[in-house]
Amino acid sequence: MNWIFLGIVVIAAAVAGWRELFHIPVDGEPSPMEALSSGMVSSAGGAVELAIGLVGVMTLFLGLMKVAEAGGLLTIIAKLIRPLMTRLFPEVPPDHPAMGAMILNMSANALGLGNAATPFGIRAMQELDKLNQQPGTATNSMALFLAINTSSVTLLPTGVIAIRAAAGSADPAAILPTTLFATICATIAAISAAMLFRRFFPVVPDPAAMKIERPWVNENDADARTSDTSAYPVWVSVLALGSIVAMIPLMVVYGRAVSPWIMPGLMVGFLLFGALRGVRIYEVFVEGAKEGFQVALRIIPYLVAILVAVGMFRASGAMDVMVNMIGGITARFGLPAEALPMALLRPLSGSGAYGIMASIINDPAIGPDSYVGYLVTTLQGSTETTFYVLAVYFGAVQIRRMRHTLAAALTADVVAVIAAVAICSYLFL
Numbered sequence: 200m201n202w203i204f205l206g207i208v209v210i211a212a213a214v215a216g217w218r219e220l221f222h223i224p225v226d227g228e229p230s231p232m233e234a235l236s237s238g239m240v241s242s243a244g245g246a247v248e249l250a251i252g253l254v255g256v257m258t259l260f261l262g263l264m265k266v267a268e269a270g271g272l273l274t275i276i277a278k279l280i281r282p283l284m285t286r287l288f289p290e291v292p293p294d295h296p297a298m299g300a301m302i303l304n305m306s307a308n309a310l311g312l313g314n315a316a317t318p319f320g321i322r323a324m325q326e327l328d329k330l331n332q333q334p335g336t337a338t339n340s341m342a343l344f345l346a347i348n349t350s351s352v353t354l355l356p357t358g359v360i361a362i363r364a365a366a367g368s369a370d371p372a373a374i375l376p377t378t379l380f381a382t383i384c385a386t387i388a389a390i391s392a393a394m395l396f397r398r399f400f401p402v403v404p405d406p407a408a409m410k411i412e413r414p415w416v417n418e419n420d421a422d423a424r425t426s427d428t429s430a431y432p433v434w435v436s437v438l439a440l441g442s443i444v445a446m447i448p449l450m451v452v453y454g455r456a457v458s459p460w461i462m463p464g465l466m467v468g469f470l471l472f473g474a475l476r477g478v479r480i481y482e483v484f485v486e487g488a489k490e491g492f493q494v495a496l497r498i499i500p501y502l503v504a505i506l507v508a509v510g511m512f513r514a515s516g517a518m519d520v521m522v523n524m525i526g527g528i529t530a531r532f533g534l535p536a537e538a539l540p541m542a543l544l545r546p547l548s549g550s551g552a553y554g555i556m557a558s559i560i561n562d563p564a565i566g567p568d569s570y571v572g573y574l575v576t577t578l579q580g581s582t583e584t585t586f587y588v589l590a591v592y593f594g595a596v597q598i599r600r601m602r603h604t605l606a607a608a609l610t611a612d613v614v615a616v617i618a619a620v621a622i623c624s625y626l627f628l
Contacts, residue, residue: 203605204508211235211511218516231516238514239507246502258488260318263469264303265487268296270476272469275299279439287390290330290340297326301344308351320348321595325415328596335408335599342604343393345592349583350385350611353378356580363576366560368567374577377622381581384618389611396603403600411597501594505586509547518543533620533628534574537565541575542582542616546609549584573627577619582612 218231229237284291284298291297300323307316323344331338356378364371473480512518521543526536534542537559545552556575560567567576585608593601 204504207508207512211508211515211517214517214520215511215515234514235511238510242507242510243503245510246506247499250496250499250502259466261322262484262486262488263466264300264319264322266473266478266480266483267303267469268299268487269478269483270473272299272472279435282433287343288340290338291327292330295326295330297323297330297340300326304348305351308348309354316348316351317591320344320592324592324596328413328598329416333402333404333408334411334413335405335597336402337593337598337601337604338402339393339397341593341598342397342602342607343390345589345604346389346393346607346611347386348592349585349588349608350382350389350615351583352386353382353580359576359580362557362579363560363567363572366557366567366572368560368572370568373568374573374580377573377577377619377626378580380622381577381615381618385581385611385615388614389607392607392610393603396606400602400606402602405600408597408599413597415596501590502587505590506548509586512547513544533624534616535571537571538574538578541578545578545582546585546612549587552579552584570623570627574619574623577623578616581619582615583608585609585612 212235215231215235222230224230278293284302285293288298288301300319304316304319304323307319324341327338327341327344328334330340354375356374359374359378360371363374470480470484473483518540522536522539526539529539530536541552541555541559544555556579559565559575560572565571567573585605589601589605589608593599593604
């Protein structure tokens with residue numbers, strides 16, 4: 200990550216400097232270097248605003264997570280899907296709460312609940328870090344979890360469907376099958392890449408990291424680990440996994456009707472579950488919610504670093520240069536120049552990619568129901584802001600050496616773009 204961060208900054212500065220040499224001043228327009236400086240400052244401010252905006256969401260869902268954990272929900276979930284998860288994550292004990300937290304994160308992503316997925320994912324990372332023998336260095340389980348997180352199978356891209364509807368699409372939910380196909384391909388690629396690349400990125404001890412404060416590891420949490428190592432009968436696990444698979448066609452058909460009920464349903468369901476299990480839900484909720492503010496503070500430096508680098512890359516014109524260089528080539532393979540900035544920017548900047556997508560589908564010459572409209576909205580729903588995810592999740596547990604995580608996540612991003620182009624070309628061209 201050190202070299203990638205440096206490379207983005209140096210390329211941005213070099214491109215802006217080169218453009219500055221040949222810049223012809225125009226009244227009212229900033230010079231390339233002025234635009235670069237402005238982009239740096241605004242990106243730094245935006246990173247802090249983003250972290251502060253996450254405080255409320257993290258407070259809410261970390262509180263709900265605490266209630267679910269105290270009631271034993273994470274253990275129940277882990278036992279249900281133990282046959283699958285123990286094969287994917289052999290380093291994690293079957294009864295560890297990290298199993299349930301990871302599944303809640305993946306489930307939230309599958310339902311398009313990005314706001315809920317982030318706190319669940321941070322809780323999962325904290326639990327995984329309790330098993331980490333090398334503080335500051337990502338474990339194989341962390342790398343695989345984040346690779347899956349950035350490529351997560353998406354049953355219901357609720358936000359993108361709403362955007363398509365607002366843009367006047369005749370069939371806003373038409374991207375459900377394309378998004379599902381692209382994310383399935385990306386998730387398979389993420390798992391394969393994480394397992395393949397781990398042998399090339401061994402764990403190297405970092406003596407300086409031993410001084411890192413890890414309050415989430417040292418906290419006295421009586422419910423963090425149960426002594427129940429039993430598993431449900433195989434038929435129960437098969438039935439549970441079969442029910443999840445059966446949800447796929449139901450979400451395709453009834454997704455728009457179901458989506459408004461998901462967030463309220465999560466809160467009511469978690470609290471009712473805790474109450475029925477004898478949990479003092481208010482006190483436990485508040486105890487878990489206290490972590491939200493501390494987590495948001497911890498991730499601010501990581502967000503500032505990555506978002507300033509991305510902001511410089513965009514403001515310098517380096518993104519435009521890249522698009523002009525390869526746009527003609529990618530158009531031959533179904534990725535037109537209009538959609539290329541979306542594919543390139545999505546792993547770097549969620550807001551930037553969102554802006555590009557919105558401008559494309561609201562363009563009367565293109566629209567949401569054209570091939571380009573279907574493609575960019577499929578890309579929005581099937582790819583993730585990889586650098587943001589890594590900054591937030593690793594920042595929350597003070598991981599400095601991410602090993603093969605970025606390589607696996609970017610592999611999944613590339614496969615998601617290829618799969619999106621393939622399925623949209625097949626269905627809409």
